[in-house]
Amino acid sequence: MPDYPIGYEPIGTVALLTNPRSGYGSARHATERALSHFNKRGVESVAFTAMTAEDNGRLIRQALDDDDFDAIVVCGGDGMINSALQETADTGIPLGIIPAGSGNDTARHFRIPMDPGAAAEVIADGFVTTTDLGRVSDDNGQSKWFATLLGCATDAYASRRADSLTWAKGPNKFTLAIAREIIRPTTHTYRFELEGVRPIPFLSDAENARRIARDGEIPDDGRVVIERQVGMATFGNTRCFGGGRAVCPRADHRDGMLDFTIAELCNPLMYVRYFNDFGSGNHADVPFVTSYRCRRARVECPAMRTAAHGDGEPLMRVPFTVEAVEAAGRYIVPAP
Template sequence: MSDGRPGSRARRLGVVVNPTAGKGRAANAGVGVLAGLRRAGHDVVDLSGPDADAALARARAAVDGTSGMSGPDGTVDALVVVGGDGMVHLGAQAVAGTGVPLGIVPVGTGNDFAATLGLPVRDPAAAGLALCRALDVGAAGRRAVDAAFVTGPGVPPGGRWVAGAVSAGLDAAVNARANQLRYPRGSARYTVAAALELVRYRPWSYRLTFDGVVDASPTGKAPAPATATAGRRTGRAPRPGDGLHLRPGPAGTATWTGRAALVTAANGPQIGGGIRVAPHASLDDGLLDVLVATDLSRPGALAVFPSMFTGGHVRRRKVHVVRARGVTIEPGPDAWVAGERPLPVAHADGERLGPLPLRVEVRARAVEVLVAPR
C-alpha cells in the first residue's frame, strides 16, 4: 500500500474490522488492509473483538494509551476502521475529541460518511493506498469534521457521538425494519423496509426545541428575498421560523410542536446507502440540518420517499430544514393518546440509539479523518 516515497515515517496504528460488513467483504478486506499497512512499514495491531462492545473497548484503550501498544505520547497515531457506517460510528466513539485521526476503509453496505468525504468506496485496495498517502503527508492528510453529540435517558451513559445523522421518524422506523430483514441484502433492504413501514404509517406527535437557529428555509440554505419557505410568496424576505412557525423561547431557543413523518438531525447529507436526506448539509459548518416533514398523509409519504434519493424532497411544501447548533427531540402532547402508535426508536449512523427524548448538538471539528490530498 505504500506509495514508495522515501522518508515516510512509520506510524503506530490500531485497526478494527467488522467481518460481517458488506456481505462479508470486510473480512477479506481486513486481512488485506492489515497486511498492506504492515508492508508499508507501519506498526499495526488488530483491535477487532468478538462483538462491537469488545472492539470499542479495545479501540478506546488503544486511543487513550491503556492498551499497552500506545506510543511515547500515550496514544496510537491513528485508528483505522474497516466496514461501513456502523464502523465509522464505532470509531467516532473512540477518537472524537482526542486529536487521534480516524482512517476509514469503506466496504460496508451504506458507506455514506465515506462517500461524503470522497473516499474510495467498496475498493479496499484503493482505500488502503489513499490511507497510506494520508499518513505519509502528516497534517496535510487530516481533515477536521464536525460530529453530533447525543444525550438522553435512553442513551448509553456518557452520551453518543454520531458521524452522519440521527433519525427519529419514519427513517428510524425504516432503519429498524431493515436491520431485522435477512433478505434482500445490500441497499435494497432499505427500499423493502420502507415499503413495509409505509403500509402502516401515520405521522407521530413531536416537540422540537432548537437553539442557535441560523435558517429555517426548506432547503436549509439562505432563501432569496421575497421567497417564503414552503414555496409561498409573501413579498418580504422570510425569517427563521417561517416554515415551521417556531415559537421563541428563553435563552435564544425556539420550539415547534406538531405531527411529522420525518425528523432527522443531520451532520452529513446522506443516509441509508445514498438517501440524500439533507442534501445541503456540510460536515464542517458547525451546524445541524434538521429535516422535518410535517403531517404527511400516507400518499404524501409515498410520494416523498422516492425523491429522497435525489434530495428533491426538500422542495416539497411540507418538508422543512432548520439549520441550528442543537435540537431536543421529544414526544409531543398527543404521543400518549389512546390508539397512538409508539414513536420510533431513534437510530444513528444506521445503529440503534435509544428512545426519545434526545438532545442532539453539533461539536465543531470534533473528529479528524485521514483523507489523502488530491
C-alpha cells in the first residue's frame, strides 16, 4: 500500500488563482473575502487572474517554478480545480480550494466550507490530506487528471450540454442537461475492458444479483469485458458530480481503485421514475444500475462524438485508458 500522509503543514505564502467569471461572477467577491481572511491570519498571498484553463496552467507553472509558495489556491469551481490538477498532480504541492463554481463537487467531497471566508480559514490552518486521482490517457501518450468522476456516455453529452445552458445556475444546470439527454439517449455500443476488478463492499444483494445476471461472476484474474449499449457510464474516484449527484456512492479516494457505475439503456420513463434514487446514491432498488470497482479500464466507442468529461470538463476522446493513481493528489481540507 502507498503512503497517504495527512497532517498539519505551515502555510505562510500562497498563490491564489481566480477566474472572475466562475460562478457567474461570484468568484471575484469570494477572492476578496479570502484575501481579507488570509491577511488577518498572517498568510501572505499573491493573487493571479486566469481567464482560461490555459492561463491557469501557465500561472500555476510559473508559481511552481518560483518555489516560493507553500500551497496553490484556486478560487473557482470544479473546472478550475481540474486545470490546476494538471500542474499540481504528483508534485507534492498541496492545493487549497475557495469554492466559487456551479457544482463544487470537489469541495463538497472534502467538506470544504462554501463560505469563502471559512474556506480561507481552513487553508490557513494547513491540514493536508493525500488522495488518489483519476488519470485518462489516449493511445498517443497524452494524459489528463481528474479529481471526481469521468463520464463516458450520456453523462458526457449531458456535461457538454450543461456548458451551453448559460441561463441556468448552480446544480440545476446539470439536472436540466441530463434530463434533456435521457429523453433521447444516445445508442452507441461501448466496449469496456476492466482490469483489477474487485467486489464493492456492502453492495446490496439486489445490486450484486443484477451485476451477475448481466455480466457473470468476477473471474479470478479480475478482468471483465463489457460490450453493449449503455445509458450512462461513469468512473468515480469520489462519489458525486453535477452538484451533489451520488452516481458512485461507495467510491473511496484512498483505495487505488475507481468505482464504475453503468446506467443501462432503458425506457426514458424508467430514468424519470428512479431519477431521485439514482442521484441520491440509493441504487439498491434502481433496476438499471450496474456497479463495479476496478483499477483501470480501456474504453472504446467508435461512434462517440464528444470527449469524455472529467470534473465537468472535456478531457479525452475514445479510445482511452482510465486508471486510479494512488496518492497523486494533495488537498488542504478541514481537520477531522
